[in-house]
Amino acid sequence: MRLMNDQRIEAFMQRALIQARAANSIHEVPIGAVVVHDGRVIGTGHNLRELAEDATGHAEIYAIQEACAVLNSWRLEDCDLYVTVEPCLMCAGAILNSRIKNLYYGSPNPKGGVVDSLYQVLNDPRFNHQVNVTGGVLANESAAIMKAFFKAARKRKKLARRSGQVR
């Protein structure tokens, strides 16, 4: 096993942050993810729920699906996932189902995160797979993007209300 140093981990998280910013630019909740295999990014994704009108349209799902397609395998046993925010239930389940080895995430999600916050599902020995979890990677950057997004969204809503576009 090759040890990953902090610099390498942060470099891949920067790639996930690029995805988060892409989501932000189209007014989607700015969460980004990448799947890394053998030192290469083989899957990328960002939240696209609103534009795609798809409840499953989360960053991790797209990144995992792309990685499966690239490797032509549903098993991502030697892959790591980097995501800017702690995964939700659906995405944690997809991480388990795809046998991802290491998860690196940025900021915690106290209301919906199930990796450390509400549950610790990736380290439940009753499941047939466990994942090494490292949280807090470039957490400030990720949290700042989220905070700015929700501030801007509130402002857009307020302006729309004023102009009568929204009740």
Add this chain to the structure above:
Amino acid sequence: MRLMNDQRIEAFMQRALIQARAANSIHEVPIGAVVVHDGRVIGTGHNLRELAEDATGHAEIYAIQEACAVLNSWRLEDCDLYVTVEPCLMCAGAILNSRIKNLYYGSPNPKGGVVDSLYQVLNDPRFNHQVNVTGGVLANESAAIMKAFFKAARKRKKLARRSGQVR
């Protein structure tokens, strides 16, 4: 709210069982699902993980994605989901994320089910949505299909071993 009688519930579960049998016919773990809106099936899916080489290729995910596309909305607030086996973590998360109203499932999944077996995530008040859950709908039919599938899979594996196709 219209009350659903047992006969209606079983009729929609039969539609999910048709999906399960379709999966069985192509050697996929035989789990099927349908999403129902206003008395109509608007999303169907069956497990397709092996053929699609996609870790997210579960029955519920396909059914939810199709329903979202049909309604052009990621919110399936007035929809019910019928699935032949108790959902896994990923699919339970997708059910929460899509705001499905009622879940009906067939047989329990003691090793991976998170609706009643290992967790009860659909009734966790900490999440922003809860789901009415009814398990055990046509459970014998669903369990019989699963049992026959795994028996046949073991037989295929045994035969393949004998003929030297598999170590």
